[in-house]
Amino acid sequence: MEKTAIIGVAQTKQLRRNVKQNFAEMVYEVTTAALADAGIEIKDIDNIVTVSNDFWDGRTISSMAIQDACGAYEKNVSTVEGDGTFGAHYALTRILSGSYKNTLVVAHSKGSESDTNLITNGMFEPIFTRPLGLDNLTSAAMQARAYMHAFGAKEEDFAEVSVKNHGNALKNPYAQVAKKVSVADVMASRRLADPLKLFDVSPISDGAAAMIISGDEFTRSLRGGKAKPVYIKGAAFYSDAYDLGLRDLARSPALKLAAEKTYSMAGIKNPAKDVDLAEIYDAFSYMELMWYEGLGFCGEGKGAEFMKSGATQINGALPVNASGGVLSAHTVIAAGLIRMIEATLQIRGDAGAHQLDKKINTAIAHGINGPCGQAHCVWALGSSI
Template identity: 45%
Template sequence: MDKVAVVGCAQTKYEADKIDQTYSELVFEVVKKLHNELGITNDDVGCVITGSNDFNDGRTIANMAIQDAVGSVRKAESRVSGDGAFAFVYGAMRILSESYDTVMVVSHCKCSEVNQYLVNNTIFDPYYQRHLGLDQISSAGLMANMYMNKYGVTEEQAAKVVVKNRRNALNNPYAHLQEKITIDDVINSKMMAYPLKELDFPPFSDGAVAMLLAKEDVAKKMTETPIWLKGYGNCTDAYYLGNRNMTNL
């Protein structure tokens, strides 16, 4: 089995509201940047995998609206709904299947254009759980409360993770939030869903990213510093929350 490497990556700056750019413009920006940085053309891309969310994009089969921008016209193209990380794994699998030498993975979102609490409420069971008003905030609070009670995790310990992540973001020029915070800042921030506070959660962001994956011999020709994928995987839990072990993450 061949090895897979990341040979290039291009991102936008992640911001609260990119009001001056459409979805297609965000995508085209990163695809063009990726091509220019690697010195490639669209002919060097064997397959395109996109990751987006129909609810955020405001249309069904939303990837059809960015086909020109990603350069996938008359190419193999597939979309993973709502999960850029899974789109990345899917792209690697296409290379490992020996169907393609290169795969470009493109993901985008404009959270600013839709009420994210309403969007996230739609992922729940429409007969019972959706009517409870569950969204990513309230469900995360339920899980966190159960987890902290089971394993004895304290608020201070959880806050240290937030502080560490925000500190790391200071080294990322594309990060949405770039400010140093303390444990007290996290603990004293606004309560969202017990025991989680406002600073426990990431912001809603607008942005896009494009990555080019390649098999081993092609990757070595494209760059002197390929990033080899050592391992990746995914799993799926039960859809109904009552059938899940909420503390076994």
């Protein structure tokens, strides 16, 4: 793969309800901030990918409504529906195609203005499955139960993820839900869908994120400027079946395939040793343990054991979600792009109070799309290539 880099990033503070900005205003904020971060202007950007979802925006063809706000007027702009990591991959292939020098990727959503349970109930097949009441929460509860059944994981194991990530969020000014809690607090929190309790579940958030991905020629032209390029070592994604009944919910072959391809591109042979930091899509606490396994950080069914080893703590050998993760702020559509942004900031040394106390050569960022992690996108980023 040719040399490509992330040269500018921005995120809004993620809020339960952003009453001061509509979605175009949030998009404008992160676009201008990402440009400033890269030390360039909108005229330097030659194409744009926006990531959005009609139902969360409460309007149809909503992607067309934010193009002015991200400076896409009389530019080449495309629209992706799904998690932001998939939009970033589109940006990457555009640059690798040789047709563009850089791409601005912008993702947003306002969960406060919609009904997440209704919207995610709507993602299921309408005749037989939707009337069962499945939504993001209830389907996740089924997956958590399947994972417990397959590998003997316990609710207390999931609670440890919640303790870690909500604690990490205390030092991240962009996070929404930050708190010091104990396993007992998580266990005592309100049961929403057995076995998931309030503190196992990510919040509903408003926010936006932007990233500028650049080809090497443009990156080199910025030398001496403000930009601190973070290089892309690998990126891949795979999908599993849509119907939950066709899948083994306790395992994620799509994540395994995506990770293996990314690692082979990035020259990562032993992920638990070669990866210095991971930001992964923990929409629910149990997911983080499952994704450890899919990412090859530990063996199948060994997620809880790996968690208990302390490796993924902020001062561990392989810190996971130093930002607080998705459990601490879940801006659907933007959440995966924010994982990439957090990994970028850590590599640059710009993560502020939650900056890790070590040099990061290789970071992993991860996004998911579809029910129960149907599709997975994995990125390997680093300070050099």
